[in-house]
Amino acid sequence: MSAIPVHVPPELVRDFSYFTGPGMCPMRGGDPQGALAGLHDGPPVFYAPNNTYDGYGTWVFVRAEDQRRVLQDAETFSSHRRIFEKALGYDLPTIPLEIDPPEHGAYRSLLNPLLSPRRVMAMEAANRARAIELIEGLRDKGHCEVMEDFAFPFAVGVFLEFLGLPQSRRQEFLGWADKQFHGTPEERGEAIRTVIAFMGELVELRRREPADDFMTFVVQAQVNGRPMTDKEAIGMGALLFVAGLDTVAAAIGFDFRYLAEHSEAQARLRADPSGVTLAVEELLRAFPTVLMTRIAARDTEYDGIVIKAGDRVSCPSMVANRDPAEFTDPNRIDLSREDNRHVAFAYGPHRCLGSHLARRELVIAMEEWLRLIPTFRIREGTEPLTYGGHVFGIEDLQLEW
Numbered sequence: 174m175s176a177i178p179v180h181v182p183p184e185l186v187r188d189f190s191y192f193t194g195p196g197m198c199p200m201r202g203g204d205p206q207g208a209l210a211g212l213h214d215g216p217p218v219f220y221a222p223n224n225t226y227d228g229y230g231t232w233v234f235v236r237a238e239d240q241r242r243v244l245q246d247a248e249t250f251s252s253h254r255r256i257f258e259k260a261l262g263y264d265l266p267t268i269p270l271e272i273d274p275p276e277h278g279a280y281r282s283l284l285n286p287l288l289s290p291r292r293v294m295a296m297e298a299a300n301r302a303r304a305i306e307l308i309e310g311l312r313d314k315g316h317c318e319v320m321e322d323f324a325f326p327f328a329v330g331v332f333l334e335f336l337g338l339p340q341s342r343r344q345e346f347l348g349w350a351d352k353q354f355h356g357t358p359e360e361r362g363e364a365i366r367t368v369i370a371f372m373g374e375l376v377e378l379r380r381r382e383p384a385d386d387f388m389t390f391v392v393q394a395q396v397n398g399r400p401m402t403d404k405e406a407i408g409m410g411a412l413l414f415v416a417g418l419d420t421v422a423a424a425i426g427f428d429f430r431y432l433a434e435h436s437e438a439q440a441r442l443r444a445d446p447s448g449v450t451l452a453v454e455e456l457l458r459a460f461p462t463v464l465m466t467r468i469a470a471r472d473t474e475y476d477g478i479v480i481k482a483g484d485r486v487s488c489p490s491m492v493a494n495r496d497p498a499e500f501t502d503p504n505r506i507d508l509s510r511e512d513n514r515h516v517a518f519a520y521g522p523h524r525c526l527g528s529h530l531a532r533r534e535l536v537i538a539m540e541e542w543l544r545l546i547p548t549f550r551i552r553e554g555t556e557p558l559t560y561g562g563h564v565f566g567i568e569d570l571q572l573e574w
């Protein structure tokens with residue numbers, strides 16, 4: 174355990190970790206989101222030493238209302254985290270995620286139109302065709318491993334389309350994604366360096382040979398009245414890689430696992446596919462994947478608790494989404510739950526910019542899977558492998574039909 178700072182009262186220290194705690198370690202048949210629901214029986218804010226993969230302790234905010242306050246107060250709780258710095262050996266912010274307001278606003282409003290509902294609908298037909306092709310390719314086998322055979326290829330295909338890159342690069346991107354999200358610390362570092370080098374080449378190419386695509390738009394953009402630098406353009410491309418692949422694939426995995434274990438839910442959604450949109454929202458509430466983290470930018474007091482500048486702070490969406498003060502019967506999954514104001518896409522200035530795209534990906538994946546694959550279940554003799562961490566996930570999800 175890392176040393177507990179002197180300003181942390183002993184009664185607020187809990188032995189808890191998103192990485193190694195019960196339900197968080199890679200585990201067959203686990204339920205990492207469900208494993209955290211019990212935190213609502215304890216203190217609303219506590220300190221967990223040794224709770225990040227780099228060995229730091231962190232404050233944990235349990236209640237949705239408190240998480241909202243933290244995430245909306247970017248002056249006190251900064252996003253200046255620099256997830257790539259260790260692997261790269263220099264400072265390269267992922268943009269706009271690791272930039273605080275007010276600078277953040279300029280980058281965000283630049284990217285906003287690229288991920289607007291209208292732009293997402295313009296990609297709809299190609300994305301649906303991609304899902305259908307992948308599913309038709311495995312339907313006759315009668316079984317598959319969802320993450321490798323569908324969730325990642327689908328999410329990577331959408332990403333390539335968004336970036337304006339040819340689908341022939343899918344295998345290459347899948348390899349980087351696999352290493353970055355599921356590799357050893359060395360493999361992760363190597364994958365990050367590869368992705369950054371790739372984005373650097375893309376920036377150079379699009380400056381030299383403009384096209385009608387994302388990176389051309391970014392390198393030609395003005396920010397605060399001056400041209401975008403190469404480093405900024407790379408930081409934007411790299412963020413989309415981390416923000417838009419693993420998250421979507423993991424959500425598809427958790428959705429399909431739930432449906433595989435609930436054939437009556439499959440039957441209901443097959444009989445009335447208009448229910449898929451609400452079902453996707455409820456599954457985003459019950460099985461969100463992203464852990465929001467911040468660093469205190471100044472000393473502050475939160476409901477009498479002293480938080481010092483430099484302290485790490487975490488707002489687990491999976492805990493807020495099981496808050497009984499926000500949701501009736503929060504641990505019950507109700508696929509027709511209305512007014513579902515979950516926090517899977519965060520709150521505040523950094524609220525997910527890709528949420529429209531993500532939602533359409535999840536809806537398309539579920540609609541087409543239910544339409545093309547007959548009643549499916551977890552493959553006999555197998556159990557899915559789940560894990561916690563910064564992005565909760567699922568691996569080795571074997572289904573049969």
Ligand code: HEM
Pocket residue numbers: 268269270271281288335412413416417418420421424462463464465466490517518519522523524525526527528530531
């Ligand atoms: C189910 C899938 C997804 C989930 C659960 C998700 C969740 C999140 C969350 C929780 C944040 C805020 C993180 C924080 O405040 O620390 C975020 C930010 C972001 N996401 Fe997503 N995301 C998903 C898919 C996507 C996709 C597909 C894209 C784009 C292709 C995307 C682009 C972004 C961007 C650009 C930000 C940074 C926004 C800012 O800093 O202003 N996300 N996402």
